[in-house]
Amino acid sequence: MTPQRPAARRALLLAALAQLAGPLRAEDAGLRLVSADFPPLLSASDKQGGPLGELLQKLGEQAGFNLKPEFYPFARALLLARNGPGVLMAPVGRTPDRETQYRWLLPLYTQRYHLLSRHDRWPSPPPLAELRYRKVLVLRGSISTQSLRRQGFQNIREESNYETILRRLDEGSADLAYGSQIVIHGALHSSGRHEGDYQLGQSFDSTEVWLVGSPDVSDVQAQALQAAMERLRADGSLQQFLNKIGLAR
Known part of the structure; x- marks a missing residue:
């Protein structure tokens, strides 16, 4: 057998x-x-x-x-x-x-987390040392807050959903977002935004x-x-x- x-x-x-x-x-x-x-x-x-x-x-x-x-x-x-x-x-x-x-x-499945910024604000991702003092948005309840604190980020704000996060990025009341690459791409497409207007930056964890x-x-x-x-x-x-x-x- x-x-x-x-x-x-x-x-x-x-x-x-x-x-x-x-x-x-x-x-x-x-x-x-x-x-x-x-x-x-x-x-x-x-x-x-x-x-x-x-x-x-x-x-x-x-x-x-x-x-x-x-x-x-x-x-x-x-x-x-x-x-x-x-x-x-x-x-x-x-x-x-x-x-x-x-x-x-x-x-x-396994997902990776990335910083997200507006391309018109930063054509290329700035050095990490500069980003640590920028305002960065994360999804409330996600693991992103702890991840960013371990990297020395000082100005982290939580929002209840990705639509609010993207809207605040667009209007300039926040500099960055940090979250799951899969969910970020999905939020951009489902809201009708153009992916080329944004860029993924550093990833600190998966x-x-x-x-x-x-x-x-x-x-x-x-x-x-x-x-x-x-x-x-x-x-x-x-x-x-x-x-x-x-x-x-």
């Missing part, structure tokens, strides 16, 4: 555990999915929810949950997922200070992006979601998602 690869054995084990646990229905489990509006990645205006929303709804169908996202400001969604009960959230960057706040269910749950999410629920993701990996749905967001691997 041909020996099974570790990934195949893991998929079979997760599927078996999910079957032993019995079918789970959303109304029984009480799980709900929350997120922020990050078009086109995860979009309240898209019937399919955007590429990530579509993947998560497929995941829910496979696992027996209704994972149609409910949209909140990012910091509020993080709080709901931290407190529960029965709350899932994506996308969430995994960091040491968040480690004990959530149940880490499924890694989705992070794994996860589907998380509130701490009360059970082992049975987690196993059902993990087994469902293995099926989406096997049928190509996960790869299709990565292709759509430009992270094909």
Whole structure:
């Protein structure tokens, strides 16, 4: 008999555990999915929810949950997922200070963070020493604040959404933004702005992006979601998602 690869054995084990646990229905489990509006990645205006929303709804169908996202400001969604009960959230960057706040269910992709500026203000990125005293905007609740403080930035302001961040850059009331490259590009395109009017600058970090749950999410629920993701990996749905967001691997 041909020996099974570790990934195949893991998929079979997760599927078996999910079957032993019995079918789970959303109304029984009480799980709900929350997120922020990050078009086109995860979009309240898209019937399919955007590429990530579509993947998560497929995941829910496979696992027996209704994972149609409910949209909140990012910091509020993080709080709901931290407190529960029965709350899932994506996308969430995994960091040491968040480690004990959530149940880490499924890694989705890795994203890199960059500074963003108006091209007409700085045709080429200035030296880092000059930037540390400029006003830089970040998404409230994101890991960007800690990242910039580690780099010595002094004037950091938080906003509730990327539309406000971009508007303030345009009007000149802030000099820079710092955030996920995927989300920044999505915000520029979805708002009708021209990407050529902006430029990406230095990147100080990257992070794994996860589907998380509130701490009360059970082992049975987690196993059902993990087994469902293995099926989406096997049928190509996960790869299709990565292709759509430009992270094909």
